[in-house]
Amino acid sequence: xxxxxxxxxxxxxxxxxxxxxxxxxxxxxxxxxxxxxxxxxxxxxxxxxxxxxxxxxxxxxxxxxxxxxxxxxxxxxxxxxxxxxxxxxxxxxxxxxxxxxxxxxxxxxxxxxxxxxxxxxxxxxxxxxxxxxxxxxxxxxxxxxxxxxxxxxxxxxxxxxxxxxxxxxxxxxxxxxxxxxxxxxxxxxxxxxxxxxxxxxxxxxxxxxxxxxxxxxxxxxxxxxxxxxxxxxxxxxxxxxxxxxxxxxxxxxxxxxxxxxxxxxxxxxxxxxxxxxxxx
Amino acid sequence: xxxxxxxxxxxxxxxxxxxxxxxxxxxxxxxxxxxxxxxxxxxxxxxxxxxxxxxxxxxxxxxxxxxxxxxxxxxxxxxxxxxxxxxxxxxxxxxxxxxxxxxxxxxxxxxxxxxxxxxxxxxxxxxxxxxxxxxxxxxxxxxxxxxxxxxxxxxxxxxxxxxxxxxxxxxxxxxxxxxxxxxxxxxxxxxxxxxxxxxxxxxxxxxxxxxxxxxxxxxxxxxxxxxxxxxxxxxxxxxxxxxxxxxxxxxxxxxxxxxxxxxxxxxxxxxxxxxxxxxxxxxxxxxxxxxxxxxxxxxxxxx
Numbered sequence: 001x002x003x004x005x006x007x008x009x010x011x012x013x014x015x016x017x018x019x020x021x022x023x024x025x026x027x028x029x030x031x032x033x034x035x036x037x038x039x040x041x042x043x044x045x046x047x048x049x050x051x052x053x054x055x056x057x058x059x060x061x062x063x064x065x066x067x068x069x070x071x072x073x074x075x076x077x078x079x080x081x082x083x084x085x086x087x088x089x090x091x092x093x094x095x096x097x098x099x100x101x102x103x104x105x106x107x108x109x110x111x112x113x114x115x116x117x118x119x120x121x122x123x124x125x126x127x128x129x130x131x132x133x134x135x136x137x138x139x140x141x142x143x144x145x146x147x148x149x150x151x152x153x154x155x156x157x158x159x160x161x162x163x164x165x166x167x168x169x170x171x172x173x174x175x176x177x178x179x180x181x182x183x184x185x186x187x188x189x190x191x192x193x194x195x196x197x198x199x200x201x202x203x204x205x206x207x208x209x210x211x212x213x214x215x216x217x218x219x220x221x222x223x224x225x226x227x228x229x230x231x232x233x234x235x236x237x238x239x240x241x242x243x244x245x246x247x248x249x250x251x252x253x254x255x256x257x258x259x260x261x262x263x264x265x266x267x268x269x270x271x272x273x274x275x276x277x278x279x280x
Numbered sequence: 281x282x283x284x285x286x287x288x289x290x291x292x293x294x295x296x297x298x299x300x301x302x303x304x305x306x307x308x309x310x311x312x313x314x315x316x317x318x319x320x321x322x323x324x325x326x327x328x329x330x331x332x333x334x335x336x337x338x339x340x341x342x343x344x345x346x347x348x349x350x351x352x353x354x355x356x357x358x359x360x361x362x363x364x365x366x367x368x369x370x371x372x373x374x375x376x377x378x379x380x381x382x383x384x385x386x387x388x389x390x391x392x393x394x395x396x397x398x399x400x401x402x403x404x405x406x407x408x409x410x411x412x413x414x415x416x417x418x419x420x421x422x423x424x425x426x427x428x429x430x431x432x433x434x435x436x437x438x439x440x441x442x443x444x445x446x447x448x449x450x451x452x453x454x455x456x457x458x459x460x461x462x463x464x465x466x467x468x469x470x471x472x473x474x475x476x477x478x479x480x481x482x483x484x485x486x487x488x489x490x491x492x493x494x495x496x497x498x499x500x501x502x503x504x505x506x507x508x509x510x511x512x513x514x515x516x517x518x519x520x521x522x523x524x525x526x527x528x529x530x531x532x533x534x535x536x537x538x539x540x541x542x543x544x545x546x547x548x549x550x551x552x553x554x555x556x557x558x559x560x561x562x563x564x565x566x567x568x569x570x571x572x573x574x575x576x577x578x579x580x581x582x583x
Contacts, residue, residue: 110474
């Protein structure tokens, strides 16, 4: 049997809206990653990564292609379990519970830590069913119609789809599909949401909508976003983690801190080179 | 022929080639080859049309109600193949259900549960090889296993189980292919909201793979309905005077009946065989049509 992960009640936003004031020490750390190493077969993809992820904040992972930022993200909700050759070492705790412990059920982890993928991937089912399914299989008790509406409103999609809930989720535009995927992730009532380059396949207007939505959601959720787009990271995140490759082609963490500091006054030369566009 | 023929020489800025592009030559070769390929395609269709034409010419007069209502008779005028039609339907129904259940189960295990490694490699090689084993060998297996070891005797069930074994590898391979083609994004999405492996399979992988699985199963059944060799070995009767009244009764099937009629010396019986082949062909084409319909119909609203 899986051990119960302690559930933190959703907190109302009592936080400052100004990124400048963010200090990870002042917020509870929802997730703590220490000395994370990931291997794909013989390939050592991520080496010795330590990150703290503060509650109700948006943390952005940036860095050049292949530096392991998506890999680290996928470790947080054990999606790497699905890759047969992947091996994860080190510690990732969620509210103090080690998520890689054999006593923890990955199904439970993924219910608490939702995920949105790079390519919008709604189920080939109705819009309603896309949202309802996750809640239902996780034993949601209550009015499911109401739950679907509330979740779609949270994802800023309700007004656009309320008259066509029975239509296929695949019929929506790319940006709408991605917000539907966010709604689907919200439907299981997680408290962390991981987003893996959620806007990289979208046009600028849809991208902006997603970013606004993330700012809304941040009040109640802890968010981690991987992005290739540095403007996006600087616009949307409170904290930024910069990854790069070391001389052995392993993904390593170079620097992390408040987003404003990373973008205006980075400590590491590699970070500076990357954000100013001279590298990567 | 120079480059400037088609485009004219007006543009003074056209760069002069230092080699000859031989466009006319290349175009001629493309035209000749496309004609050759068209001939290949037409010859296949022509052959099928020829086959159908000969059959219709020989058997058309014998396509009559008696074919479906009468049984074996020494007299061609009174002969029908009701027992054979019924036998064939029962055979493929049992073998189809058997192959579908075991085949989909095997495919799910191989694709979704089995750890990739030596043992699954050996299993996979075995399944692929089984699909290539001649059908008469399955007949011998059925004879040893069902007719003798299980002591069923020469009954319908023994034939159906043998036929099920014969088409099992085809169903497994088609199902594996269909399951493998379910996009990774769909699985990730389902796992991502906290679904168990079985919930992912049950709600997403199987529905997405079902058109492919059904197509494979129907094509496998079409193969079973035309098979003769294994039935001869496991002891389907060539001459049956009544419908099988249970799965433990003696039986015959359409290909058996056709074979029996075709080797009769009288001209009427060869014409009767042609009529029976037409019936068999109609059943086969209907099933293939159904396979296509299912694939198109269930394939809607997919990734």
